[in-house]
Amino acid sequence: MRIIVPMAGMGKRMRPHTLTIPKPLIPIAGKPIVQRLVEDIAKVCQEPIEEVAFIIGDFGKQVEQNLVNIAESVGAKGSIYHQEEALGTAHAILCAQESLEGKVVVAFADTLFKADFELDTNADGTIWVQKVEDPKPFGVVKLNDNNEITDFVEKPEHFVSDLAIIGIYYFKDGAYLRSELQYLLDNDIKDKGEFQLTNALENMKNKGTVFVPALISEWLDCGNKNATVYTNQRYLEYIKDEKDLVASSATVENSVIIPPVYIGENAVIQNSVVGPHVSIGNNTKVYDSIVSNSIVQESTTLKNGNISNSMVGNNVTYEGHQSDLSLGDFNTLKE
Template sequence: MKALVLAGGTGSRLRPITHTAAKQLVPVANKPVLFYGIESIVAAGITEIGVVVGETAAEIRTTLGDGSRFGAQITYLPQERPLGLAHAVLIARDWLGEDDFVMYLGDNFIVGGITSLVEEFRAERPDARIVLTRVKEPSLFGVAELGPDGQVVTLEEKPRHPRSDLALVGIYLFSPAIHDAVAALEPSPRGEWEITDALQKLIDSGRTVRSTLITGYWKDTGDVPDMLEVNRSVLEGIESSVEGSVDEASELVGRVRIAPGARIERSRIVGPAVIGADCLIRDSYIGPSTSVADRCLISGSAVEFSVVLQDSRIEDAGRIEGSLIGRSVQVVGSERRAHAHRLVLGDHSEVLINT
C-alpha cells in the first residue's frame, strides 16, 4: 500500500503567512503540520509516500528530504496548479500503479493517527473508504449521504443545500478502481476535478464505497482559528522538559517544554507551552497554549494562546493573544498601552504598537 500526500495548495486562508511559506509547514507545537501526517502514515506501516507539490515545492523538498528521517521513501509529484483532489490522483497515476493507497491532505490533523483505518481497509478491501465527521456548516465541505444500512449513497462537494451534516475528512483510502472513475471526470463548475464526483461514479457503477465516522479530534488547519486550536490540542499532550536555562527569578507552571539553548529570565511561563531552541524570554509572561519557535526574543510582553514562528522579536508589546505571528516578525511597543492585541502577521513584517 502507498500513500499520496497532498501538499500543493496555496493556503489562501492563512495569508499573509503563506505568501512566503507552505501552509503545510506552518508549525504546530513547533513541528510542521505535515510532519504529523507523514508520521501517522509511517506508523500505519506505509513507507512509500508520494508528495504532490506545487509552487512551494522547493521548500517542502528541503524540509522533508528523501523521507529517511521518517523511515520512509518520498517521491515528489509536481502539480502545476491545484486543480482538485481527483486531479492529484490523476497526475500520480503512473507512480501509484495498481497499488491500494491512502490519500492524505497535508494540512489536516487527526488525533490518534490512521492505523486503525488502514487495517480496516486492508481487512475488508472495499473499492474506497471515506472518513466522515459531523460539522455545523456542512456546506463548506464535501458532504456524504448514507443509506439505512450505513452505505454511502451520494456525495456532493460544498452543496448549497446539504443532505446531511456528515463532512468528508481529508483522508481517503482507495483501491485501483478509483483510477477509471477519475479518468472519466470532467472539471466541475468550480473548475476542479472533484474527488466527490469520482467517488459518486464508483457508487453509480455498483462499486463498494464504505465510510468511517470519527468522533475524535479532527481539524483542517487551513485558517488561523483552526491552526491555533490544533496547536492548543497538541500542547495538551506534551511532557515537561527543561533543556535550556531558567533563572531563579523565573517560574514555570504546569507542562512546559524548554528547548536547548533557550534562556528564561525573570519571566513566568504557564503551560502547556513550548519554547524553541536559542530563544530569550525576558521580563515576560507566556501563557497557556502558546508555541514559540526557535531563536525568538520576547521581552517585556505577555503572549497567550498564540503561535510565534522562528526569528521573531516581541518587545514591550503589552498583551498579545489569539495570534499567529510569522517568521522574522518585529512587534515593538511604543508609549500608549492597549489591553490586548490580536495579530496575524506575515513573515518579515514589522509592526509598531502603541502601548
C-alpha cells in the first residue's frame, strides 16, 4: 500500500502561521497535521504502508527531511516530489507518477478524520465521505441501491446527496489512475482552468470502475485558524487516554493542568492554569497565565496572558491580557 499526499499549496488562509512552515506541518495535539493524517490512514488500512509520497512546493531541505521522517515513523519509505506550478488536483497527483503503482490512497493534507471502519482493499476504488447538513459548498456523491457511486456532483445548487467528499481516495490500481490522469493532461481536459481529479474519476467510472463510499464518523478541517483550533480540541479528546501527553521532561510548578492537554518536551509551566484543549510545544514557557482551547507552538514565551481560542506560533514572546490570538512565528507582543 502506498499513500500519496499532495500538499504543495501555500496555505494562504492560515497566514501568518504558514509564512515560515507549510500548513500540513502545523501541530495538532503535538504532531504535524500531515503526520496525524498518515498515521490515521495507516490504522484503517489492512496492509503495511510501503511508501508515503509527498507532493510539495519549494519548502526547503529541512521540511523534506521532516516529511521523510514522518513516513519512516509508520514503517514506510518517504518520497518527495515537487509541483512547480498549481495546475489542479489531477496534475498534483501525477507529479508523483513514479509512486502510482499497486494499491494507493490519495489524501489531501488539509483535512483530518475519525473513522471506525477497515478499508476494503478489494474494492476497485473507495471515496471517503461525510454526511453534511448543507451539501452546497462541497463535492458530493450519489449512490445506487447497491451502495455504488453513480455520480460525482460539484457544489450542487439543488439537493442530490448529503455525502460530501472529504479529499481521501483509495485506488486498487495506481497505474490505472496514473494513465487516466495523464490522459487529462495529454488532451488538455480542464475544469475551471485546472486539471481535476474528479474528471479522471468520472472517466474511470464510465469505463466500469466501481467506486464505493467509506463513511467516516467525523471530518476535521484545518483550513483556517478557528477550524484548526477546533481540530486540536477534538483530537485531544480522541487521544485523552493515551500516556505521555505531558512530557516527562516538562516542568510544571504551582500550576493547574486541566485535561486533555498536550505539553511538549522541556516545556515550563509556572503559576498558570493550562487547559482544557491546549497543546504546548517543545521548549515553550508559560508564566502567570491562563491558557485554554489553544495551540502554542515551540520555543515561545507567554507571560501574564489570558488567552483562549488562539494559535501562537514558534519563537513568539507575548506579554499581555485576555485575548483571542492568531500570532505567527517570531513575533513579540506586549500589552
